[in-house]
Amino acid sequence: TLTPILLITFPAASQMFLWEKMRLPIGATFCILTLHFGQWMNRVYNFYYWAWFPVNLTTPGLMIPSAIFLDVMLMMTGSYMFTALFGGMGWSLLFYPANWTWLAPFHLAVKHPSGPLVSVADQMGMGMC
Secondary structure (H helix, E strand, O other): OOHHHOOHHHHHHEEEEEEHHHOOOOOOHHHHHHHHHHHHHHHHHHHHHHHHOOOHHOOOOOOHHHHHHHHHHHHOOOOOOHHHHHHHHHHHHOHHHHOOHHHHHOOOEEEOOOOEEHHHHHHHHHHHH
């Protein structure tokens, strides 16, 4: 719940700057792509190489479809008010479905060694205890 709310501030600011100065409706997408690159570098180098923590337990939320939607709303309307109202709503509503693609494999059923049938996500949680 907190990720889409906190991550809309930087893309909105960069979107406003690129739209006002250069009339490019790619500010939110560019900002999210650079944020994702920084997040992956943080997770790979700090979590995996430095602390030996599995990378699949620290994946960041995917916000690229939400940023594309925000940029398309600005390009179609040309209004900051409609972009804030409808683009902001679409930003948060697209967060969960955008992450289904990489979360889906973790919902496969596996047999736990002690007997119950659980998902891979539950297995990863049990393995870390």
